[in-house]
Amino acid sequence: MGKFSEILTKEQILVATEEALRRFGVAKTSVTDVAHILNVSHGTIYRHFKSKSELLEGVTEKWLDEKIINPLTDVCNDTSMNGPKHLQAYIQTLIELKHHFAREDEEMFKMYAKVTEEAADLIYKHINHITDQMSQIITRGGKKTEESSRLAHAIFYATIRFHHPSHAYEWKSPTIYNEFLDVWDLIEKGLK
Known part of the structure; x- marks a missing residue:
């Protein structure tokens, strides 16, 4: 030992x-x-x-990096797309990943949801990572850097129902994907 x-x-x-x-x-x-x-x-x-809470934060950070951020980074760095379609692919990947893990890795998803309620710094870091990548995509699509950061945050929060763990109970609805497409249609029109 x-x-x-x-x-x-x-x-x-x-x-x-x-x-x-x-x-x-x-x-x-x-x-x-x-x-x-x-x-x-x-x-x-x-x-x-130092504590069980700190241990759970560490596991959550590792899980988010490996299961959410790494695949999103691949989408962000994909140069075969640009503009609103690239941003849509990024957001859809975020949504698909969260929905997948809510179904297929329930205990880890529950842990993530629990830590989301308790570890604000970790979650802000996670959100900032995502919105920074979204901002990069928006900037590459032709928007000014200052404007892209504001837009990235607005789009993240406009789509939160589809990827935040507190809404996971809604993801079983047969209409959830079409509801996302309706929201995305408004966002895409706003981007133009």
Whole structure:
């Protein structure tokens, strides 16, 4: 037990925490559960994370980066599109990713929704990352840099119903995609 705890990394703890969350759920997972998976004492976990809340924030940040930001970065950097169609592809990817994980990775999505309510700094960082990428797309589409940032934030919040975890219960509606297309139609007209 001692040797492993000396070389234990934050990354290993975060991976084990994901495993515990998927196994036990966000409400029932404890730091002790994570320690058992790693075969260390719970005190070893606390050397890297001050509290369960900090641990959940770390897992959420890792999950958001890997599952949401990385695929969105690929869409942002795709030079085969430009203008409103590129922005629409970006927003649709954001929506599809969130809907996918709400259905297919329920425990991690619940953890993300819980942390969304408690960790404002992490969520602002996540939102700023997304709106910065949207702003890049808007700028490449011909808008001035100052204007693109304002537009990116407005579009993000105009579409929030389709990608914010507090609206996940609405995503099962058979009309949700058409409702997004109606909102997007207004946004696209406004961009022109």
